[in-house]
Amino acid sequence: MKDFAPPADALPPPTVSEARLLSVLDTAADGIIVIDEHARILIFNKACERMFGVAASEAVGQNVKLVMPTEYARQHDTYVGSYIRTGVKKIIGIGREVQGRHADGTVFPLELSVGEAATPEGRQFIGILRDLRPRKESEQRLADLQSELVHLARVSAIDEMGAAIAHELNQPLTALMLYLQAIRRAHSRGIDIVTVVGDILDKAANEAERAGHIIQRMRQFVEKRDPERHVRPLDPLIDEAIDLTLLGQRHRIRIDRKTGENLPPVSVDPVQIQQIVVNLVRNAIEAASGMPDPAIEIRTRASDGSVRLEVQDNGPGIAPEALPKLFEAFASSKRRGMGLGLAISRTIAQNHGGDLLVDPGGNGRGACFSLVLPAASMPGEVG
Amino acid sequence: MRVHVVEDDAGVSDSLALILRNIGHTVISHRDAESLFKGSVPEAPDAVIVDLSLPGIPGAQLVRWLLNLAAPPRVVVITGQSQGFIDHQLRGLVPDGVMRKPLDVDAIARVLPPH
Structure with a gap:
């Protein structure tokens, strides 16, 4: 199910330094997602593609709810909105265990830490994600x-x-x-x-x-x-x-x-x-x-x-x-x-x-x- | 024949007494070696059935004492333990019979025939 609105306006093509940054992000073992104030995905690295089964080309521009299970997705806009309004940090700089959703519908545990950056284009949030399944599996084993x-x-x-x-x-x-x-x-x-x-x-x-x-x-x-x-x-x-x-x-x-x-x-x-x-x-x-x-x-x-x-x-x-x-x-x-x-x-x-x-x-x-x-x-x- | 039964397990002792009487013997039951010593010394042609695993004085020690009497009674050992345990306990002792549990009436009648 994809009830995500298409990007309001097409994003401009990446510059040279941006391209370099993207290639660095793609070598990271952890998933990295950068979103803007409207929770639109700006960067979706290779590790994320594997983790969620979604191509970067498809993910970029969509709301980050794309990779969340429905019940989380519903609240996510509220979270982002509330943070931007009140400045009260629920996850930024803290990191915690959340749930992610693969394109095939599988919901799995993730460790997510979120950082914030002020850019000329406005505030951006950088999420670093680690699939917790291997750790959970070895704990269970x-x-x-x-x-x-x-x-x-x-x-x-x-x-x-x-x-x-x-x-x-x-x-x-x-x-x-x-x-x-x-x-x-x-x-x-x-x-x-x-x-x-x-x-x-x-x-x-x-x-x-x-x-x-x-x-x-x-x-x-x-x-x-x-x-x-x-x-x-x-x-x-x-x-x-x-x-x-x-x-x-x-x-x-x-x-x-x-x-x-x-x-x-x-x-x-x-x-x-x-x-x-x-x-x-x-x-x-x-x-x-x-x-x-x-x-x-x-x-x-x-x-x-x-x-x-x-x-x-x-x-x-x-x-x-x-x-x-x-x-x-x-x-x-x-x-x-x-x-x-x-x-x-x-x-x-x-x-x-x-x-x-x-x-x-x-x-x-x-x-x-x-x-x-x-x-x-x-x-x-x-x- | 008068048969002493030295066995601490109430169920085994009672059922053994029943079957021995059934065969035609007179039965005196003791729950350990100590209580047998309190009565008159068994002697031929009496028989004594001894459980190897007794509380207190061990069965094998009672067997040795009985076999060393001047007129030893017939001594029959009963046990539910392994052959290894039996061999170890009875080193050098030759009782008139060794019967392993579960017991059956034919084996008992063979060793202690009715007269």
Whole structure:
């Protein structure tokens, strides 16, 4: 749609120095548009031709609305008029993100900075434009990669727990099978089991349900989903994550759980936060497992505007030489796993506006990891 | 035959007791090795079914203790763990049977036949 008025009068051909200027502008990587007080395009460089799919010969003389999406275009005349009348600068000398429109109708983000020049022909405005799509794309790609990696670390954690989880599933399956076989056996021998069969079937159904719960819990954890935010109390999330970590965990370990009182809720991606908890608790169990009386303490408390989760083990502490690389990916000292756990956990914490800190302990003290999350401002939906 | 079952998982323990009684055995259930020690010492011709992954005293340690008794009972290990874990736990121990979970009644009846 081109509802632009043709130029009131044809522009005179460029002079020699103007021609030189134009050739310089054409070599610029950024789009450059010069307009007059009536928003008519005076200069439209090569970069603009590529950016908007409009030839300079066609653009020059038209209203600059030509390269704007309709809703911007409508207001642009008002902006120019208001500036010329009041002198109040909305964009000149400031620069900001605006939208441009390609000849094919595509609307895309642009960074626009505008300068002003007084010329014998009146005021002119010089706009320098940069297509923001490549930057936005790489930002998006980075975000996608990061969420991919966060998911991968969860899958890897479940993978490492695979044998333990198989064992955990084996329990209800064993019980289920034996209940059913007991009925089958009695039946095939003509033993009268009418009085007990209902009871046995109930138990069998409970065991099947138990197996289902284990799978459900795992599936929630590994399923790939878009990041989300919910205002939640932290403690129930932590308890669920501890349960998941202890699935089939056969280290004989004492777990001391202390919950803080009147903790404010936090605004979090629940599964990602549970991912941190699973990681910290697994690490703590591993660190303590070599001790004669292995124990870990998991506590929550409020501390100035934030909620803290502390996971303390009674292991040997973290060696000073391991400390600098502790939060680096692929720098694990462990035999199993990818060494992503702490790196990812800290990234998740920081994406939530919080952090993951460590007190390395040593000299008879175990390590203590603290997850700090900002308290949610609004007391919102719970559950 | 009197069969002791040392298994901490309530569902497994209950269903195992049911099937063993079904086969014709007398069953005494314990949730860990410690509670087995509190009762009378099992001896031949009793049998003891031991889950390898017990809370507290490990299953393998209980198996060793039972096999070293003067009149050792039949000892049957049950486990849901991997073969690697089993081999590692049972180094040098030869119980009368090792059954991997999920268990089935035929396997149980073979190792602990009804009389």
